[in-house]
Amino acid sequence: MKHQTRKATRHVSQNEGLIFEKSSPGKSAWRLPPLDVPEVDTQKLLGAARRTDLGPMPEVSEIEIIRHFTRLSTWNYAIDLGMYPLGSCTMKYNPRVNEVVSRLDGLANAHPYQPEKISQGALRILKTLSECLVEITGMDAITLQPAAGAHGELTGLLMVRAHLHAKGDPRKKILIPDSAHGTNPATAATAGYAVENLKSNAQGMVDVAALAAQMNEEVAALMLTNPNTLGIFEQEIHKIADLMHAKGGLLYMDGANMNALVGKVRPGDFGVDLMHLNLHKTFSTPHGGGGPGSGPVAVKRFLEPFLPKPVVVSKADGTLGFDYNRPRSVGRVRAFYGNFGMFVRALAYIFANGPDGLRQTTEDAVLNANYVRKGLESAYDLPYPTPSMHEVVFSDKLQAKKGVRTMDIAKRLIDYGFHPYTTAFPLIVPGALMIEPTESEPKEELDLFVEAMRSIAEEVDEDPQMVLAAPYSTRVSRLDEVAAARNPVLRWKPKG
Amino acid sequence: MAYPSDLKYTKEHEWIKVNGKNAAVGITNHAQEQLGDIVFVDLPKVGTEITAGKPFGSIESVKAVSDVYAPISGTVTEVNSELTSAPEKINQNAHSAWMVKIAIKNPAELNGLLSAADYEKFVAEEG
Numbered sequence: 255m256k257h258q259t260r261k262a263t264r265h266v267s268q269n270e271g272l273i274f275e276k277s278s279p280g281k282s283a284w285r286l287p288p289l290d291v292p293e294v295d296t297q298k299l300l301g302a303a304r305r306t307d308l309g310p311m312p313e314v315s316e317i318e319i320i321r322h323f324t325r326l327s328t329w330n331y332a333i334d335l336g337m338y339p340l341g342s343c344t345m346k347y348n349p350r351v352n353e354v355v356s357r358l359d360g361l362a363n364a365h366p367y368q369p370e371k372i373s374q375g376a377l378r379i380l381k382t383l384s385e386c387l388v389e390i391t392g393m394d395a396i397t398l399q400p401a402a403g404a405h406g407e408l409t410g411l412l413m414v415r416a417h418l419h420a421k422g423d424p425r426k427k428i429l430i431p432d433s434a435h436g437t438n439p440a441t442a443a444t445a446g447y448a449v450e451n452l453k454s455n456a457q458g459m460v461d462v463a464a465l466a467a468q469m470n471e472e473v474a475a476l477m478l479t480n481p482n483t484l485g486i487f488e489q490e491i492h493k494i495a496d497l498m499h500a501k502g503g504l505l506y507m508d509g510a511n512m513n514a515l516v517g518k519v520r521p522g523d524f525g526v527d528l529m530h531l532n533l534h535k536t537f538s539t540p541h542g543g544g545g546p547g548s549g550p551v552a553v554k555r556f557l558e559p560f561l562p563k564p565v566v567v568s569k570a571d572g573t574l575g576f577d578y579n580r581p582r583s584v585g586r587v588r589a590f591y592g593n594f595g596m597f598v599r600a601l602a603y604i605f606a607n608g609p610d611g612l613r614q615t616t617e618d619a620v621l622n623a624n625y626v627r628k629g630l631e632s633a634y635d636l637p638y639p640t641p642s643m644h645e646v647v648f649s650d651k652l653q654a655k656k657g658v659r660t661m662d663i664a665k666r667l668i669d670y671g672f673h674p675y676t677t678a679f680p681l682i683v684p685g686a687l688m689i690e691p692t693e694s695e696p697k698e699e700l701d702l703f704v705e706a707m708r709s710i711a712e713e714v715d716e717d718p719q720m721v722l723a724a725p726y727s728t729r730v731s732r733l734d735e736v737a738a739a740r741n742p743v744l745r746w747k748p749k750g
Numbered sequence: 751m752a753y754p755s756d757l758k759y760t761k762e763h764e765w766i767k768v769n770g771k772n773a774a775v776g777i778t779n780h781a782q783e784q785l786g787d788i789v790f791v792d793l794p795k796v797g798t799e800i801t802a803g804k805p806f807g808s809i810e811s812v813k814a815v816s817d818v819y820a821p822i823s824g825t826v827t828e829v830n831s832e833l834t835s836a837p838e839k840i841n842q843n844a845h846s847a848w849m850v851k852i853a854i855k856n857p858a859e860l861n862g863l864l865s866a867a868d869y870e871k872f873v874a875e876e877g
Binding site: 436681735739 | 786
């Protein structure tokens with residue numbers, strides 16, 4: 255089946271400039287009715303702050319706007335078109351039921367300043383989702399405020415710091431394994447901690463002996479992703495938790511890979527003190543351009559006083575409300591209560607699946623990753639043969655002998671009709687191909703993917719130059735990423 | 751790739767060239783190969799104290815941002831500001847594109863570094 259692209263073919267994709275370039279004076283998409291309220295004297299009201307020149311705003315008609323964005327959308331790739339195996343990102347299908355529920359009038363048009371007594375439904379959603387996530391993670395309490403994963407990490411470390419300060423034991427360092435998400439060290443630095451790197455062992459897991467040697471009373475917490483970015487479950491997690499706790503440190507879990515655990519094992523049961531979840535990964539809310547994200551942080555009881563405020567509480571009269579009287583709270587981390595639309599979607603997903611459905615989802619995600627692993631392990635180098643959970647990491651070692659690297663293979667994969675996998679991450683695997691199919695994929699799509707990847711491996715053997723010049727099917731081939739990084743042009747300016 | 755024998759090397763892939771009481775520091779050809787096209791170099795200020803084994807700067811490539819570790823301790827006496835506008839010099843010739851020059855604090859620390867032959871062997875095993 256080599257050198258065939260059974261999934262992709264050429265389709266019409268129309269040329270399109272910037273919307274600013276379409277502008278011509280006087281065009282508009284709307285005709286407003288005559289003013290039927292008294293006109294305000296903006297000059298008097300605003301004085302020098304009044305703007306009359308809005309700069310180069312595009313003046314276009316409605317159909318031009320619609321065509322502009324529709325044409326651009328045909329250049330794109332989406333989970334609704336096919337498999338999106340971008341490892342670590344969990345690009346799973348966003349079920350339509352989520353969208354139906356989130357568009358219900360009372361939810362879509364709720365206002366955050368609405369009085370509590372007419373917001374009881376929205377509050378009930380916050381409370382029910384909180385209870386579900388606490389149950390799934392095995393933790394005791396949660397905040398839904400953080401806007402995405404890294405924001406959740408920062409909120410978590412602020413709580414770690416508040417807790418240690420309250421104990422009179424402020425500490426300086428955060429330990430982070432070399433297989434961690436890049437956001438972890440960035441978060442620790444942002445929270446004012448020094449970062450200390452922790453080396454992985456030959457199995458791709460935390461080296462427990464190295465951790466024992468590096469753990470001391472200066473360390474505030476270990477930030478651990480489990481399963482880690484190699485898609486490997488940290489089998490000595492209990493020992494890791496005990497080592498941290500014995501010296502007064504906390505175990506923070508980056509829950510980005512929670513989709514490998516839901517319904518099977520609970521971080522709260524294996525010693526995690528606090529963790530974030532990515533609703534836009536594990537709980538099927540849109541990821542990437544479709545976001546926004548949502549990164550709730552779940553904690554054990556002793557951290558509960560430090561949760562961001564306000565928190566949802568049941569009041570004496572049986573209604574729900576917000577409690578702002580939280581003197582030990584780290585404060586508010588997000589306007590209002592977080593990305594509410596994502597809470598609605600995540601809860602719809604949880605209810606649509608139910609406990610058994612969520613467990614099945616986890617099993618399918620792990621099964622799919624292992625199916626891909628089995629299909630590709632004779633064609634690509636597998637640097638860590640430890641069993642895989644929800645994703646698998648290969649290296650380009652075999653293809654590199656022909657001068658073809660992971661990025662080249664990823665570019666060629668586009669021609670076969672797939673979104674590329676994640677390239678060159680995690681950093682501990684030189685030339686990584688990080689593949690996460692998620693549970694969304696039927697066997698037929700996985701077979702097409704395995705076939706495409708095997709076909710590319712054959713192409714590398716026979717004609718590496720062909721792979722090096724890919725992709726051929728896209729509007730533009732290789733973009734000059736180096737020039738874009740060295741000399742970014744971030745603003746369009748009118749000519750002349 | 752032959753590694754120049756007048757340089758000493760670290761397992762973190764830096765090189766150091768000693769010149770009396772001073773030394774120049776950069777990253778190895780192997781390191782630049784692994785990083786890919788370098789787009790930004792973050793260097794310390796003249797006068798900064800750097801400590802053996804601790805990061806003193808960072809390099810951003812199209813793939814990742816990586817710390818650069820001090821092979822030995824010392825005080826920064828000169829910074830190669832040319833790299834700020836032309837980071838590709840490291841890709842072009844890593845062993846001549848020095849990042850900082852330092853006044854050596856403790857010459858004995860040099861004994862712990864790798865020779866060209868040892869480093870070449872280390873890279874072969876690691877890869």
